[in-house]
Amino acid sequence: xxxxxxxxxxxxxxxxxxxxxxxxxxxxxxxxxxxxxxxxxxxxxxxxxxxxxxxxxxxxxxxxxxxxxxxxxxxxxxxxxxxxxxxxxxxxxxxxxxxxxxxxxxxxxxxxxxxxxxxxxxxxxxxxxxxxxxxxxxxxxxxxxxxxxxxxxxxxxxxxxxxxxxxxxxxxxxxxxxxxxxxxxxxxxxxxxxxxxxxxxxxxxxxxxxxxxxxxxxxxxxxxxxxxxxxxxxxxxxxxxxxxxxxxxxxxxxxxxxxxxxxxxxxxxxxxxxxxxxxxxxxxxxxxxxxxxxxxxxxxxxxxxxxxxxxxxxxxxxxxxxxxxxxxxxxxxxxxxxxxxxxxxx
Numbered sequence: 001x002x003x004x005x006x007x008x009x010x011x012x013x014x015x016x017x018x019x020x021x022x023x024x025x026x027x028x029x030x031x032x033x034x035x036x037x038x039x040x041x042x043x044x045x046x047x048x049x050x051x052x053x054x055x056x057x058x059x060x061x062x063x064x065x066x067x068x069x070x071x072x073x074x075x076x077x078x079x080x081x082x083x084x085x086x087x088x089x090x091x092x093x094x095x096x097x098x099x100x101x102x103x104x105x106x107x108x109x110x111x112x113x114x115x116x117x118x119x120x121x122x123x124x125x126x127x128x129x130x131x132x133x134x135x136x137x138x139x140x141x142x143x144x145x146x147x148x149x150x151x152x153x154x155x156x157x158x159x160x161x162x163x164x165x166x167x168x169x170x171x172x173x174x175x176x177x178x179x180x181x182x183x184x185x186x187x188x189x190x191x192x193x194x195x196x197x198x199x200x201x202x203x204x205x206x207x208x209x210x211x212x213x214x215x216x217x218x219x220x221x222x223x224x225x226x227x228x229x230x231x232x233x234x235x236x237x238x239x240x241x242x243x244x245x246x247x248x249x250x251x252x253x254x255x256x257x258x259x260x261x262x263x264x265x266x267x268x269x270x271x272x273x274x275x276x277x278x279x280x281x282x283x284x285x286x287x288x289x290x291x292x293x294x295x296x297x298x299x300x301x302x303x304x305x306x307x308x309x310x311x312x313x314x315x316x317x318x319x320x321x322x323x324x325x326x327x328x329x330x331x332x333x334x335x336x337x338x339x340x341x342x343x344x345x346x
Contacts, residue, residue, distance in 0.1 A: 013201040013208075037159060039224075052077040053119040054095040056086040062101035066127065070099065073126035076119065097123055147228045156221035157308035158281040163213055164240060165275065165301050168247030169254065169268055172202050176255040177264040199340060203248040207241065214240045230315030238318060239311060242325055243304040246332030250300070252339040275301040303327035 055078045057066045063080050070078035078099075081089065089095040090108065096119035100106035105127065109116035147153060214236075221227040229236075254271055258264035278285055279301035288296060296302055303324040310316035310324070318325075 013204040039220075053097070053115055053122065054089075055079075055097045055099060055119055055123060056081045056089050056095045058083050058086045058098060058100045060101045065130075066099055066101055066105070069126050069130035070123055073122060073129075076122050076126060099123060147226060150225075152221070152225045153227050153313060154284075154309070155282065156217065156225070156227050157312050158305050160214055160217050160240070161243065161279075161301055161305040161308055162276070162281050163217060164210075164243045164304065165247045165272065167209070167213060168206060168244055169251040169272055171206060172248055172251030173255040173258075173264050173268050174261065176202065176252065177258050177261055180255075180258075181260065196340060199252055199336070199343065202252060203245060203336075206248045207244055210240060210244045211237075227312070229312055231311035232318070235318040235321075236308070236311050239304070239307045239321065239325065242328050242332070243300075243307075246300050246304075246328045246335070249332040249335035249339065252343070253335040256339045256343040275299050278302070280305050298327060300328050300331040 052075055055070055055076055057063050057070065057078055057080045059080055059082050067078045067080050070076050086095070086098045087108075090098050090110070093113075096109065096113065096115045098108040100108060107120050107123065109120055111117070218229070218236075222229060250271060251268075254267040255264050258267060275281075278288065278296045279299050281301070285293065285296045285302055307321040307324040307328070310321050311318075
């Protein structure tokens with residue numbers, strides 16, 4: 001009988017897979033939501049020519065000539081405003097630079113904004129060129145667009161990592177607590193199985209959907225946006241598999257003692273929200289202060305995202321990402337071990 005039915009672990013895994021298929025909302029969040037998010041962000045940050053920077057010229061003697069010089073320069077759009085309007089536009093971020101005519105000409109800008117520094121350089125170059133400056137050294141521009149350097153190329157691996165974390169945490173966490181609230185776990189307790197069988201089956205059922213959820217986002221990115229896949233697909237599969245198992249362990253850990261959906265939701269947010277912000281999903285974690293970067297690099301989603309980008313964008317081998325994967329694996333092993341120890345059926 002055991003050989004015929006595959007034992008308790010196989011039966012529990014099959015049961016969980018069937019249960020997930022009966023949850024259309026879960027399938028939406030696993031497959032449709034990451035693709036829709038990719039579409040929205042891909043359109044918003046698609047490759048296009050740099051937008052012109054807005055510059056205000058304060059009314060006064062010489063303002064018209066400055067507006068003409070600045071507005072004719074590439075990458076600048078200038079308009080004349082009175083002093084109150086100009087400073088209000090700068091204060092609210094609608095212009096990157098305010099130019100005040102006179103001798104000397106005054107540039108007023110927010111030194112914490114990168115676009116303000118760029119507007120200052122472009123404005124200075126345009127004014128000096130209009131005043132008769134001649135370039136001493138001849139320079140020729142060669143414009144290129146490289147796949148792998150665009151925002152969408154950075155984003156897609158982050159969305160894959162985010163999807164792996166979300167389905168591992170929410171799928172296992174909510175499913176486990178829902179079974180506990182409906183007393184299904186209490187009934188399973190009387191069946192001939194081990195606690196380890198039940199917990200491992202939750203992880204194995206989660207892995208059944210992994211090729212589809214990773215493949216859907218990756219294939220969409222390749223077909224629609226032409227993102228590069230420079231590394232081995234086998235290495236990519238191993239990275240994704242390890243990440244899925246790690247976050248499945250975290251999901252089980254957060255659901256080990258939670259008694260209500262509200263309780264597990266709070267725990268999930270405590271675990272996941274910091275990684276949404278810190279782990280380089282939508283922007284690089286290197287923007288954060290140096291003092292906290294060691295803590296950020298120790299987060300499982302940070303290591304997973306870095307490994308995914310190393311594989312897809314840099315063509316890195318699996319061996320070169322072993323340090324990152326060790327962080328991911330450590331979180332999974334510790335989480336599953338603690339979950340196995342503290343898990344309660346009731």
